[in-house]
Amino acid sequence: MHADPATTVPTIDPADREADLRLAEGLGAPKFAQPWHAQAFGTAMALSRAGLFTWADWVDTFSRVIREEPQRPGEESNAAYYRQWETALETLLQASGVLSDADIAAAAEDWRRSYLVTPHGHPVEFRRGLEKPHDHDDDHDHHHHGHGGRRPEPISVSKPIMAKAG
Amino acid sequence: MSHSHTKPPAPIALRVKAIETLLVEKGVLNQGVVDAIVDVFEHNLGPKNGAKVVAKAWTDPAYKEWLLKDGTAAIESLGFSGFQGEYMVVVENTPDIHNVLVCTLCSCYPWPVLGLPPNWYKTAPYRSRVVLNPRSVLEEFDLHVPDNVEVRVWDSTSDVRYMVLPERPKGTEGWSEEQLAELVTRDSMIGTGVCKAA
Numbered sequence: 001m002h003a004d005p006a007t008t009v010p011t012i013d014p015a016d017r018e019a020d021l022r023l024a025e026g027l028g029a030p031k032f033a034q035p036w037h038a039q040a041f042g043t044a045m046a047l048s049r050a051g052l053f054t055w056a057d058w059v060d061t062f063s064r065v066i067r068e069e070p071q072r073p074g075e076e077s078n079a080a081y082y083r084q085w086e087t088a089l090e091t092l093l094q095a096s097g098v099l100s101d102a103d104i105a106a107a108a109e110d111w112r113r114s115y116l117v118t119p120h121g122h123p124v125e126f127r128r129g130l131e132k133p134h135d136h137d138d139d140h141d142h143h144h145h146g147h148g149g150r151r152p153e154p155i156s157v158s159k160p161i162m163a164k165a166g
Numbered sequence: 167m168s169h170s171h172t173k174p175p176a177p178i179a180l181r182v183k184a185i186e187t188l189l190v191e192k193g194v195l196n197q198g199v200v201d202a203i204v205d206v207f208e209h210n211l212g213p214k215n216g217a218k219v220v221a222k223a224w225t226d227p228a229y230k231e232w233l234l235k236d237g238t239a240a241i242e243s244l245g246f247s248g249f250q251g252e253y254m255v256v257v258e259n260t261p262d263i264h265n266v267l268v269c270t271l272c273s274c275y276p277w278p279v280l281g282l283p284p285n286w287y288k289t290a291p292y293r294s295r296v297v298l299n300p301r302s303v304l305e306e307f308d309l310h311v312p313d314n315v316e317v318r319v320w321d322s323t324s325d326v327r328y329m330v331l332p333e334r335p336k337g338t339e340g341w342s343e344e345q346l347a348e349l350v351t352r353d354s355m356i357g358t359g360v361c362k363a364a
Contacts, residue, residue, distance in 0.1 A: 012291045012306055029212035029281025029352075032204070036179035041207070042200035043186055045249055050195060059324035063271035070290065077289045081273070086178055089185065099188055107184030108177065115174035124172055126187055 037082045044089050053092050062088040203249070207282060215246045216279035216329060217350035219256075221343040224334045234258060237329065246278040248327070254278070257320060258331045259357070264311050265318045265330045266304065266357030268296045274322035276329045280355060287356070297321070307358040330357040337364040 032038035048055050065088045071080035093099040113130040174180060189195040219241055223230040233240040237254035241247070248254070254276060257265040269275065270293050275283040286292050296303045300317045304310075311317055320328040332354040338346060341364075353359025 012286050012289065012295070012303065029207075030284055031208050031282070034179070036175065036182045038204040038208070039186060039200060040182045042203040043182070043189070043195070045203050046195050046199045047189070049249065052194065054324075056324040059272055059274065066272055066290075078285050081285075081288050083178065086182060090181070093185065098192070098194060099185065103188055104181055104184050107188050108180040111180045111183050111187070112174045115172045118172045119170045120172050122172070126183075 033078055034082070037078075037085075040082060040086050040089055044085065044092075047089075047092075052096055052098065057092065058088070061091050064088075065091065207277070211246075211277055211279075212281035213279070213350070213352035213355060214347070215244075215281075216276070216352070216355045217347040218244060218343070219246070219279055219329075220331060220350045220355065221346035223256075223331055224338075224346055225343050230331075233331070241279060241329075248278045252276070252278065252327045253325055254327050254329060255320075256329050256331050257318070259333045261315070261333070263316050263318060264304075264357065265320060265328075266296060266300055267320050267322060267328050267330065268293055269322040270294070270297060271323075274324060274327060276322070276327040276355075279329050280352060284352070304358060307353065309359055330355050332361050335361050335364045 032041065044058060047053060048058055062085065065084045069084060069087060071077060075083075090099075090101070090104065093104075094101060110128050110130065111124075111126060113133060114127045115124050116133045117127070117130055118124045175183075186195070186200055190197050219233065222244065223233050229240065233256050237256040238252070240256075241254050259265055267276075269287075273283055273288040275287065292303065297319055300319050301311055304317070322328055332350065334346070335349055338349070349362045349364065351359050351361060354361045
């Protein structure tokens, strides 16, 4: 699996082209694949229009992130692109002193808790001061085996059948 | 399911939500401005805009001359303008010259006329290889540029965005602008493709 960079020509993924063709509708442009891609894109543009940074500043920072934090093995090109976009956005916000990493982390945690207290199917509203949830954490299905500190045990066991010595 | 809660999105998505929430709270951005921008990108910008520009240039020699001289103003006259006041330069394909666009640094793209770029335009292989070896990259797009045709690669930047004016397909004499616009493909305006045949 070790490709020799000197002889390997990186390919332009035809699957990407196909995906674009499927997306082409209406005005024929691709749409945002994820809501947060759109939100990150729109936020950067809105900040530039609001004068927080120039678009040249944006391109400078974004292209540096693309260079220094390239697409990872197994990462889709579009996912890499918006990861880099989000990093550039945070970089510029922190550099301008408008938001710190801690500000963003705290509000992100508030958003996470806001999701967790919202019944499924209801709109999620941003709330602060929610308690840290201990009963669920978002990414797992919970079958609460092993409560009370006991080690989990199998529900049944079939012992090995020993051949009788003849 | 017994648990009635809403599964939060990925951590990176939560950070983006956090950023917008905080910026609105601090009064840096107005509520709704991000959604408004996204809405324009998803509903108002795309290659159909560019196709109108191309079709007009094919049928109106004075407009074509203006478009090649002052792309920004000629494109804006049809109602398509940029978010950052992008300076638009239109480059014309001829029997002797084929133009193709790239942004070597990131993904600068002529949004007013083409909307959001395709994925491949944003990838490292396209950004690097089309500069070094444009003919072979164009072959991968099934575009065979004859050896005697010069290939020019244009590098978009934060303030200069290019668009290709493709060659008008043969056999379209007397066609209306609307009919002609149907033949203009996105890739023909990037230079990785040509227009549909009549």
